[in-house]
Amino acid sequence: MGRKNTDKIVFHQIQVLDAGAKGVSVAKAPDGKVIFIPNVVPGDVVDVQTFKKRKAYYEGKAVKFHELSDYRVEPICEHFGVCGGCKWQNMKYSQQLVFKQNEVKNHLQRIGKIELPEFETILGSEKQFFYRNKMEFSFSNSRWLTEKEIGSTEDLGNRNALGFHIPKMWDKILDINKCHLQEDPSNAIRNEIRAFANEHNLAFFNPREHSGLLRTVMIRTVSTGEIMVLIQFFEENKEQRELILDNLYEKFTQITSLQYVVNGKPNDTIYDQNVILYKGRDYILEEMEGLKFSINAKSFYQTNSDQAYELYKITRDFADLTGNETVYDLYTGTGTIAQFVSKKAKKVIGVESVPEAIIDAKANAERNNITNCEFFVGDMKVVFNEAFIAQHGKPDVIITDPPRDGMHKDVVEQILKIAPKRVVYVSCNSATQARDLALMDEKYKVTRVRPVDMFPQTHHVENVVLLELR
Numbered sequence: 001m002g003r004k005n006t007d008k009i010v011f012h013q014i015q016v017l018d019a020g021a022k023g024v025s026v027a028k029a030p031d032g033k034v035i036f037i038p039n040v041v042p043g044d045v046v047d048v049q050t051f052k053k054r055k056a057y058y059e060g061k062a063v064k065f066h067e068l069s070d071y072r073v074e075p076i077c078e079h080f081g082v083c084g085g086c087k088w089q090n091m092k093y094s095q096q097l098v099f100k101q102n103e104v105k106n107h108l109q110r111i112g113k114i115e116l117p118e119f120e121t122i123l124g125s126e127k128q129f130f131y132r133n134k135m136e137f138s139f140s141n142s143r144w145l146t147e148k149e150i151g152s153t154e155d156l157g158n159r160n161a162l163g164f165h166i167p168k169m170w171d172k173i174l175d176i177n178k179c180h181l182q183e184d185p186s187n188a189i190r191n192e193i194r195a196f197a198n199e200h201n202l203a204f205f206n207p208r209e210h211s212g213l214l215r216t217v218m219i220r221t222v223s224t225g226e227i228m229v230l231i232q233f234f235e236e237n238k239e240q241r242e243l244i245l246d247n248l249y250e251k252f253t254q255i256t257s258l259q260y261v262v263n264g265k266p267n268d269t270i271y272d273q274n275v276i277l278y279k280g281r282d283y284i285l286e287e288m289e290g291l292k293f294s295i296n297a298k299s300f301y302q303t304n305s306d307q308a309y310e311l312y313k314i315t316r317d318f319a320d321l322t323g324n325e326t327v328y329d330l331y332t333g334t335g336t337i338a339q340f341v342s343k344k345a346k347k348v349i350g351v352e353s354v355p356e357a358i359i360d361a362k363a364n365a366e367r368n369n370i371t372n373c374e375f376f377v378g379d380m381k382v383v384f385n386e387a388f389i390a391q392h393g394k395p396d397v398i399i400t401d402p403p404r405d406g407m408h409k410d411v412v413e414q415i416l417k418i419a420p421k422r423v424v425y426v427s428c429n430s431a432t433q434a435r436d437l438a439l440m441d442e443k444y445k446v447t448r449v450r451p452v453d454m455f456p457q458t459h460h461v462e463n464v465v466l467l468e469l470r
């Protein structure tokens, strides 16, 4: 069996047919099986060498291009193809949007199997690059080498890198010179940190031995111009830590929040770590329609701020509030949607499982002088029960924005039981959304659907659906 799976076959002159899941395109092999091929564009005609064979499909890579698709554009990033970040950068943006809209349609039709209205056209992002407000980079002393470097006889010097993980290689980091996802001075900050660390012989993380000083960098930017930088160290070394932090704060006077973490754990997540403020304040402030939202190092905030505003406007429009409604905002995060719709509602109840997010939600509501929002912590399937609803009032409208897994079936059941007249379902995974819509079909009719592109150059797509009581 092992042999079969690694057998390499070359299929000639294969036309790439469609954009598939996770940014990998699909084609058909001469035997009728599907072939998944990365780094090609629908419309290309290629020779494909397979590297994996399964019962129903192959995985392969393009080894020769015979024709190039009309949908192709020249990727602008020097790291394209190696970096796993922007897999669709070689495709025209207008075509990315077509594939995203099709994916949502396919999921809702094939998985949902429900009656659907005409889809509203996907809302594209005005910014197709430099749209992210948060980036995280990792240090490594074993930089990913290009084929040219591997073949070279020259001394490559140290192999320190600060950049992104190579897909599926936990210990290899691609050194990033310029990333096109976050506005400046993001690139300048990252490059300065790397140059300074190299100049002063500060040790980059060794992922195999688990040693070294420098582990990760997070940069958060907002529309108000404030900037947060957080450096994660693996070891405590006061002198070296202060050296690099002081240099950064001196060189980038725009930084309003400089923080650090010393994390000696095997994994580099900071969510269970003590974040220490070094300079400035421990949060940055984002603004949307006059509302201010504080974002701290651990806060969830939609990573494309401009499109988040568009997404929230569509959500508010679908909710069609008059000022008399009790609204529930399920999976409220830091309460942004709740506060965004609050002016048009009698009251809004937000529920979320992360306690820190609810602390932020309450602080933000107070900062914004909003008095008709209340926020509660807990696992949705546990908190959203009869007693909770009796206490806070039956909702007229529910807005729900669950994580990728969609809603727990008990949450769907509860919605069906209390049957608000309208449900606005915001989703970052239209496959699980389609599953949930099917469960709600007995009582709700889908009356509006509008996909929103929050992540140009990637296959990800957000979708907003309005459900009305039959």
Ligand SMILES: C[S@@+](CC[C@H](N)C(=O)[O-])C[C@H]1O[C@@H](n2cnc3c(N)ncnc32)[C@H](O)[C@@H]1O
Binding pocket: 300, 301, 302, 331, 332, 333, 334, 335, 336, 337, 351, 352, 353, 354, 357, 378, 379, 380, 381, 401, 402, 403, 428
């Ligand atoms: C897609 S985010 C939505 C956040 C928010 N609506 C916004 O736009 O910023 C989903 C949220 O659901 C929360 N969450 C995940 N699982 C949950 C659960 N079982 N119960 C309650 N909240 C949960 C996550 O912490 C996250 O804040």
